Each structure stands twice: as structure tokens, then as C-alpha cells.
Amino acid sequence: MGKRVLLLSFFLFSFVSLQAQTVADTTWRRSLSTGLNLNQAAFSDNWKAGGVSSIALNTFFNGRANYKWERVSWDNTLQLQYGQLKNKGEGMRKSLDRLYLDTKYGVGFSNDWNVFASANFLSQFTKGYEYDIDDAGNDKLISNFLSPGYLTFALGAEYKPTPNFSLRLSPFAPRFTFLVDENVGENERYGVPPGDKVRTEILSGLVQVDYQKDFAANLNLKLNYISNLNYKRISFDKVDHRVNAVLTAKITRYINVNLMGNVVYDRDQDHSVQYSQSLGLGVMYSLEGISTGQ
Template sequence: MRKRYIVNLMQQYYLLLLWAAIPEFSTKQPTHMHKLLLFLLFVFFTVTSATAQVEPDTTWRRTFAAGINLNQAAFSDNWKAGGISSIAFNAHVDGRADYKLGKISWDNAVQLQYGLLKNKGEERRKSIDRIFLDSKYGYAISTDWNTFVSANFLSQFTKGYEYDIDADGNDRLISNFLSPGFLTFALGAEYKPNPYFSLRLSPFAPRFTFLTDDAVAANERYGVPEGKSVRTEWFAAMVQATYNRDIFTNVNLRLNYMSYINYKELSGKRIDHMFNSTLTAKVNRYINVNIMANFIYDYDQDSDVQYNQSLGLGILYTMQGFTVN
């Protein structure tokens, strides 16, 4: 009981620190950004308060992890070596719910990431923003192979900008929720020789690209034709690979790769690639060091590789084998 009380105090202290650290966070009129951050914090602290003991369910394998990282640097105005005061906040949620009964399997995953960065003298900016949902229904045809049908969704929470792009220093809106948004269905075979690695091969994978924000559409099209809000690619293939394993004691490595091939635009530079990785080292039950990296190549967005990377120290809570009533 005493240990649980101390953990609750730590959570409250961390929330107060975040509240004070993010500029304008405590204004009387909360913005949509403030509400989003409060929602992420609410989800995290609500989950970490759950302590119910339940009987194990052998048909379901569930895991949940929620983390908050906070990076900060401060320099006095007369610091001669150079530098700028800054603070960065990053929250992430990872969940899985996998069902298996006989030859039937149903795997579900959610990955949410959101981060903010504030440098002294600059407006607050996003450092990362990602929504990824995946669901797969499979039927085993051998020990290591399944046939499957799946659906996944990829987008972001809030508006994204290209900063200071003209002579007047104006920002340019280039993305938003469902602008773009990607919904992909796939049919194929999966190779899964062990619990921590899988490879999906989908010769038929139609994809729908959404562009619902007119302000974004005026600046970026993401392959969606002019005058349209949805692009449909019926004849395409997809390859997905995942690796999720504790490579050392208290050190977990998760890798995800996905490529998308449109048969009508079959050339090397037209194949889309997405790769993301997360390395988490737990210092103790709640404190962790987290390194995340995302790489994207999509010719319809940019002819060069896009990437982001973050390193943070924060708190992480994980649950396994729990039951959802």
C-alpha cells in the first residue's frame, strides 16, 4: 500500500511538472492542443491506477504500454559557450490484443505517438505525431504459415506546418488529421515462425488516401487528384515485417517495416517504404530510456527520405495478460 501511495505521488508530481513546463498550458481558455495533451495524460494515469487481479484468459494475449518522456535544457542569457533553453514533451501508447483458438487467430495493434518542442524565442512546435491501427484475421495452414485478411489505418492527431517558408516568416499548413490519412486492406499469406517475428506478403492490397482538409489540399496533394478528396489504388501489393523482442534483460527492441507497391506505377522510385523502430531500456519498474525513429519514403509526398528521431528519459507503465470486461 505504501509503495502504491508513493507511485501515485510521483505521477501527480510529474503531471504538475508537465503543466508548468509547457508554455501557455495553464491558460484560462484551453485550446484543442491543450485538450489533446490532457487526454493523453488522463489515459496514462487512469491505466496506471488499475490494480485489479483477474484470472488469465488463455485465448487472448494482451499487452499495453504507456509512456511520457520529458527533455529539458536551460542556459542563462550570458552563457558564453552558446546554447538555447528548450523543453520537449513526448507521449506514446502501444497496445496489442491477440486472439488464438485452434487454427484461427485475430491480431490487433495500436500505436499512438505525440510530442511537442519549445525553444526559447520560438513558438511551440510538434516533434512527432502518429496514429497507427492494425487488425488481422488469420487461418493457419501449417505450423509457420497463415492465410490472412487485414486492415490498417495511418494518420496524425493535429495540424502540421512547414515553418518560416517565405520572406515574411509565415508558416505553411501541410498536414492534419485525415490529411493525409491512409486506409489499407490486404489479403495474403503470413510467415510467423515464432512469437516475436512475422512477415506478411499481400499480392492484393487496395489503399485509400484521404485528403479532407481543403487548406492542406491547397498546399499538398499526397497523390490525391485535383478536385478530389480520396485517391483509390485498387491494384497494389504490400509487404509487412515486424520484430518485437527483449534483446537483453529489461531492454526491448521493436521494429516495423512496410512497403507498398502500386502495379500501375511499378518502378523502384515509386515503391513506398515505411520503417519505425523503438528501443526501450527500463531503469526500474517505471523509469525508462526510450529511443524512437521513423523513416518514410513516399514519392507522392517527397522525392527524398523523411525521418524523425527522439531520445528521452521518462516514465513507462506496462501491463500484460489483463482482461477487459
């Protein structure tokens, strides 16, 4: 079931892409940023202040491709984040892992509003563990690619007064939660019923906010917020919330300081708020461009 949904989504997006390329007098706005951050600390064995020698490596890729023709728009976002951490005396451990894809096709009915259809996908690349769960130092597998994975389709209205801000309101937003790794399922189910690999929530709504801002020539913020509501369990404490933020400060053309943060509240995962944060100094390459076609 899960593979069929993903395959159908791929063909749908490919069809829309081909249709968009055949339209005359089009405008594309594209941007990308990719980089590598390195954190390192070293202590001698007799360092009295305490500390553990460590090295961490994080990489990221953020891409946007937004299309506009008269009242028609097609916006696409891809965000990839991955990191590894090595503390002295321990093996390599994952410190950052995010795979996010969003695509939206809209038709405007006023200067700031449009009706839209969209799809977004969220998962991680590799296995994730809860480390040292017992005195023997054993680890517990709690995630993997498509375990969990979330695919959400949405229909609704979007408020987009500027290219840097959008608010989507979707009263109909079916969501599919995937759990394809049975080894993960033995420890965490993420709301997927035992014996199943996919949980389907048809009667669901979605609120999504995308925002990016250049506060200065060398300081940029990208913010994404997604809220999912299952109508069968309407209660504020059962609404899922996800926030992803990336703050980038350029020191030189290629050297930057990068702060990334994620906040998740999802009772199918945990009854408490989850968060992750990373700060790194590294190299970054960014590119922006606008192209038109006749």
C-alpha cells in the same frame, strides 16, 4: 466516400470481435506500454558556448491484443505517439505525431503459415506545419488528421514462426489515401488528384514485417516495416517504404529511456527519404498478460 469506408471498416472489425468472443477454449495475449518523456535545456542569456533554452514533452501508447484458437488467429496493434517542443522565442511546435492501427484475421494451413485478411490505418492527430518559410516567419500547413490518412486492406499469406515475428505477403492490397483538409491540399496533395478528397489504388500489393525482441530483461525493440506497390507504376524507386522503430530501456520499474524513429520514402510526398527521431527520459507503465476461456 472516406467516411463510408471508415464506417464500414469499424462495423467489420466489431463483427469479427463479437464472433471471436463466442468461441470456446480461446487464448488472448495482451500487452501495453504507455509513458511520458521530458527533455529540457536552459541557458543564460550570456552563455558563450551557445544554445537555446527548450523543453519537449513526448507521450506514447503501444498496445497489442492477439487472439488464438486452434488454427484461427486475430492480431491487433495500436500505436499512438505525440510530442510538443518549445524553444525560447518560439511558439509550441509539434515534434512527434503518429496514429497507427492494424488488425489481421488469419487461418493457419501449416505450423508457420496462414492465409489472412487485414486492414491498417495510418494518420496523425493534429495540424503540422513547415515553419518559417519566408523572411516574415510565416508557416505553411502541410498535414492534419486524415490529411493525409492511409487505409489499406490486404489479402495474402503470412509467415509467423514465433509470436514475436511475422512477414505478410499481400498480392492484393487496395489502399485509400485521404486528404480531407482543403487547406492542407493547397500546399500538399500526397498523390490525391486536385478536387478529390480520396485517392483509390485498387491494384496494389503490400509487404509488412512486424518484429519485437527483448534483448535483455530491461531492453526491448519493436519494429514495423510496410511497403506498398502500385502495379500501375512498377518501379523500385516508386515503391513506398515506411519503417517505425521503438527501443526502450528500463532503468527502474517505471523510469525508462525511450528512442523512437520513423523513416519514410514516398514519392507522392517527397522524392527524398524522410526521417524523424526522438530520445527521451521519462516514466513508463507496461503490462502483459495471457488469458484463456472455456
